[in-house]
Amino acid sequence: VIGIAVGLAISLLRLYGPKPLRWLAIGYTDIFRALPVLVVLILIYYALPFLGIRLSSWASAVTAFAIIMSAYSAEVFRSGIESIPKGQFEAAQALGLPFMLT
Numbered sequence: 716v717i718g719i720a721v722g723l724a725i726s727l728l729r730l731y732g733p734k735p736l737r738w739l740a741i742g743y744t745d746i747f748r749a750l751p752v753l754v755v756l757i758l759i760y761y762a763l764p765f766l767g768i769r770l771s772s773w774a775s776a777v778t779a780f781a782i783i784m785s786a787y788s789a790e791v792f793r794s795g796i797e798s799i800p801k802g803q804f805e806a807a808q809a810l811g812l813p814f815m816l817t
Contacts, residue, residue: 717777718784725785726792740789747786755779 729740747755759782760775770778807817 717781719788721781721785722788723792725789726796729789729793730796744786744789747782748790750783752779752783755783 725740725743728736729744732740756776756779759770759779760772763770763775804817808814
């Protein structure tokens with residue numbers, strides 16, 4: 716659930732955000748979709764204590780899976796939004812609907 720909510724925010728940043736945030740969203744999705752889940756689990760569980768951040772094993776697993784899930788769900792949301800033809804957005808605007816309701 717955490718990954719889906721974060722993924723929606725990342726996909727909206729990638730589609731409608733300012734250019735620097737767009738590049739960060741692209742980098743986030745590309746990096747965490749390319750890394751294996753086990754690598755992310757090991758990095759979070761063993762590397763974060765060196766930075767002074769201590770998480771339990773449960774919290775480390777939830778964090779790692781949320782990071783991976785958010786990257787994949789961001790791509791799903793982005794492709795879903797981009798598959799809507801531009802004419803649909805223009806028609807909704809012609810009917811007087813605000814942008815966030817289209």
